[in-house]
Amino acid sequence: MKKENKMWRDNIRGIFYIALKDIKTYYLKPPAISWGIVFPITWILAFYLRNPGDFKELVPGLTAMTVLFSTTAAEAVVINFELRLGSLERLFLAPISTSAVLLGKVLGGVIFGFLMTTVATTGSVIVLGLQPNVLYLILIIVPSLFVFSSLGALLCVMVKEVFEAQTLLNLPRFLMIFLSGVVYPVSKMPVALQYVAYALPLSHTVEGLRLSFSAGPGKTIYLYTLILSGFFILFIFPAVKLLNKKFE
């Protein structure tokens, strides 16, 4: 029991320091910042210029896209680049588990995503005079950050090269922009596409954020939190398994 407790402590310490190292080394660099925040803002501005009157409607979508793009901004680098250089192996030599290594990588994306999303959301709230429910925002944004960071990690451990990971990551990212209600509500889509949309985690983030900005019913928010947590588990377990396999 004592040995297991000690291992947990070692793992938690490892997760924390790997995340800090990744933020310092990869995330707080111009490419990650631009991909994480400039891209969603540019995208939304394009819609705003087309129809300025509906901009408030787009804020949940803008926030969701910031969550998605910021968490996955440097994932290919933190996993595949390190795998190629051999420095990922260095982490496996430390007295921590594979899960801790991967969770450290995921947490790096989560912390960076949190910073970027906070900037984007605070900016929107101040400029547009919105009054969201902060607790609801946290209940949706935090699990979403974990979901997209772990989705990025899963896709990255499936391939070897950085460019393969980036290509693979773009597929669900762009698919989700169009199908998850970021710019076009899911309820107005054809029924078949609505089924596809609800199989995508970003749809639940967008719906949850819409409720947070309109102070909708709390029970539904908890349901979205639960669904998003389920997506996190769905992505993180196979990611750990695949990473373990790479080193067998």
Added chain:
Amino acid sequence: MAENVLLVFNRNPYDGTDAMIQLSDLTRRYGNALAVDHISFDVTKGEVFGFLGPNGAGKTTTIRMLTGLSKPTEGKACIMRLDVNSDMAQIKKYIGVVPEISNLYDELSAMDNLIFMAQLYGVPRSQRKKKAEELLKIFRLYERKDSLFRTFSRGMKRALTLAAALIHNPEILFLDEPTVGLDVVAGRSVRNLISNLHRQGITIFLTTHYLEEADLLCDRVAILVKGKILAIGSPRDLKEKTGKNSLEEAFMKITGLEPEVLAIEKGK
């Protein structure tokens, strides 16, 4: 000892007590290919043990199994009496590893790399900086402590990787080809560092295909070819028993490469 070992000269000054590394029929397969074939030996406390063999002999695979980067297919290996299959998390606290590639972080400075390693290994916060500075001084890198790892020469990278492996005061050090690709001066400097660590009582498991290096540094060596150990003993014993003057010649004779080398030389 496994049956496939042809020559055993166990005049080991540390023999019999305090085994730090124990291998028993350790085997690793990749599909149908046998990378490591039922190898068995012990390494005792304070010993420098050389693992010699040509490329593809299974040296790195063995180190990977002993350091938790790969799982044995069969057999058993223990580090400080802890099983590599079940106690790896604990074993990792006692071992330092210098892989074949200097794989620290390019975008971190020498100091930050060492501090990060200290954090991962749970070195107390109050000792991290002090320990890192101490190692940077020992490895003559202190003046470059704030330089990024990617700006270092190959020799400096090797030295820093060795320093990183020592940050948590390991009992056993695994060195995979520590001087490969280094120039004469850097290679000599790394060899001196290894000798100093040996004097401090650290058990060293070293793979190399530089036989002069093994002759100079190792108390005992094992010769591995195609995953099998062909001979094990002190460099002196191997030379005596094969009637050769150098470990390189003894190695050639034991591995059966001697006729090939002679044929190449005659061809010249």
